[in-house]
Structure formats: C-alpha cells, structure tokens
Amino acid sequence: MIDLIAKSAADGLLPVTIGSMTLTELPLREMHSIAPFKGAKVSAALKKATGVGLPDVGRGTAKGGVEILWTARGQYFLIGATPPKLSAAITDQSDAWCAVVLSGESAPQVMARVCPLDLGRMGEGDVARSLVGHMTAIIVKRADGFEILVFRAFAKTLVHELREVMVSVTAQAALPD
Amino acid sequence: MRINCPICGDRDRREFYYLGASDYLNRPAEGDLDAIHTYLHIRENPAGVTKDLWHHEAGCSSWLVVERNTSTHEIHSVTLASEVTK
Numbered sequence: 089m090i091d092l093i094a095k096s097a098a099d100g101l102l103p104v105t106i107g108s109m110t111l112t113e114l115p116l117r118e119m120h121s122i123a124p125f126k127g128a129k130v131s132a133a134l135k136k137a138t139g140v141g142l143p144d145v146g147r148g149t150a151k152g153g154v155e156i157l158w159t160a161r162g163q164y165f166l167i168g169a170t171p172p173k174l175s176a177a178i179t180d181q182s183d184a185w186c187a188v189v190l191s192g193e194s195a196p197q198v199m200a201r202v203c204p205l206d207l208g209r210m211g212e213g214d215v216a217r218s219l220v221g222h223m224t225a226i227i228v229k230r231a232d233g234f235e236i237l238v239f240r241a242f243a244k245t246l247v248h249e250l251r252e253v254m255v256s257v258t259a260q261a262a263l264p265d
Numbered sequence: 266m267r268i269n270c271p272i273c274g275d276r277d278r279r280e281f282y283y284l285g286a287s288d289y290l291n292r293p294a295e296g297d298l299d300a301i302h303t304y305l306h307i308r309e310n311p312a313g314v315t316k317d318l319w320h321h322e323a324g325c326s327s328w329l330v331v332e333r334n335t336s337t338h339e340i341h342s343v344t345l346a347s348e349v350t351k
Contacts, residue, residue: 145272160326161272161326204279206275218280
C-alpha cells in the first residue's frame with residue numbers, strides 16, 4: 089500500500105506574520121455536516137457518541153478535541169469525530185475546507201475590511217456564516233482571534249485577500265498622524 | 266441596507282439574494298392557465314409597501330419575506346418564508 093502524502097489546503101502559503109498579526113492554518117481535521125431530518129432529535133445521541141451535543145444557533149460546543157459548530161439553518165458541522173448513525177443527512181466534508189486563524193492586535197481591523205459582520209458583537213465561541221471578500225465563509229470568534237473556514241478551493245484566494253489587508257492595515261498604522 | 270434575519274440577526278445586504286415579489290409563494294393549481302400567467306408575469310409595482318422574497322445566501326440559507334417601503338426604504342418586517350406559507 090502506497091502511503092500518500094497529505095497536503096493541507098494552504099500548504100506552502102502559511103503561516104505568515106505581518107505587523108502585529110499572524111495568519112496560520114489549522115491542521116486537517118475530520119469534518120461531517122449533520123442536517124437533522126424534520127422533527128428529529130439527534131443531540132442526545134450525538135452527545136452519547138461524541139461527548140458533544142448540538143449547540144444553539146450562532147454558537148459552537150466543544151469538549152476535548154471534538155467540536156460541533158452551528159453552520160446554517162438546520163445544519164451543523166461535527167469536527168474531530170465520526171458521527172454515529174443518526175436521523176439526519178450526514179456528509180463527509182473532511183479535506184473539503186480550509187481553516188485558518190487570524191490573530192493579533194489588529195485582527196479586528198483586518199476583518200472589518202473584508203467581512204460585513206458586526207464583529208464587535210461576537211463573543212468567544214460565537215459562530216457566523218458570512219462573507220470574506222466574495223467567498224462564503226464560516227467565522228468563529230476564538231480567544232486569540234478569528235477562525236475562518238472557506239471551501240478548500242478558495243484557500244489561495246483567502247490567503248491572498250487577508251495578506252493584502254494585513255499589509256495595508258500595518259502600513260497605515262505606521263503612518264504619522 | 267440591512268436586513269434583520271430572524272435566525273442570524275441584523276446583517277448586511279451583501280449576504281442576501283433578491284428573488285422577487287412574495288407572490289411566488291402562492292403557486293396556483295396546475296392547469297389553470299390564467300392563474301399561472303398572473304402568477305408568473307403580473308406584478309404590482311407600488312410606490313409604498315411591498316413584500317419580497319430574499320434568500321440569506323451567505324448566511325443561514327433561509328428564505329425570508331421582507332416587507333419594505335419602496336418610497337422611504339424602511340423595512341417593516343422580516344419573516345421566515347416557511348412560517349408564512351404554513
């Protein structure tokens with residue numbers, strides 16, 4: 089059996105540090121989307137199997153290395169575990185996403201330029217589906233910054249867009265008043 | 266312009282896709298050609314309150330009925346389309 093080399097979505101592009109900000113890629117993780125069938129209660133079964141139940145709208149739940157994010161109306165992403173058999177539509181999304189973390193003092197200014205969300209209202213652990221530039225994205229507020237997930241095919245564009253803004257925000261901060 | 270999505274909260278217009286009048290929710294029975302013609306082509310064009318269908322495309326993916334005023338640009342209400350058709 090040939091051992092293939094797993095290549096992450098932003099391989100060779102990240103990490104980058106510009107000014108006070110750092111953009112890093114999160115390692116590949118197992119991901120499944122879970123869309124419970126109409127009226128189905130799956131939270132208890134999920135909690136029993138993975139240790140984590142379904143979060144509220146706009147939130148995530150996590151325990152150990154397992155996390156569930158709310159990602160759309162009636163849709164959740166289970167990250168870091170294999171889902172049990174549920175009364176839900178489940179699709180394997182592993183390797184289909186690129187996850188990066190933007191951290192540093194000026195991260196909110198960078199996000200404000202590329203994302204229409206009211207980021208000041210987001211608390212740690214809040215999840216939103218929105219845009220980064222023209223890309224649809226999942227945005228999670230973390231203690232150390234913003235986790236951004238886009239489709240894997242957009243990895244290069246995401247890094248490009250964020251890099252440009254990181255450079256610009258840093259350059260403007262260095263200008264004399 | 267901002268739309269207050271019942272699921273996601275107050276969001277920028279960029280996240281939404283506009284479909285058209287909420288008349289699209291009232292599909293007539295098959296075979297009634299006059300009603301289908303009206304359903305597809307005949308629209309009010311009010312200078313005032315109108316109801317439209319919007320899709321929260323870059324957000325939670327819900328279809329919304331947005332009641333707004335074309336003269337003043339006020340948005341009066343935003344309802345999930347699934348709750349309107351019930």
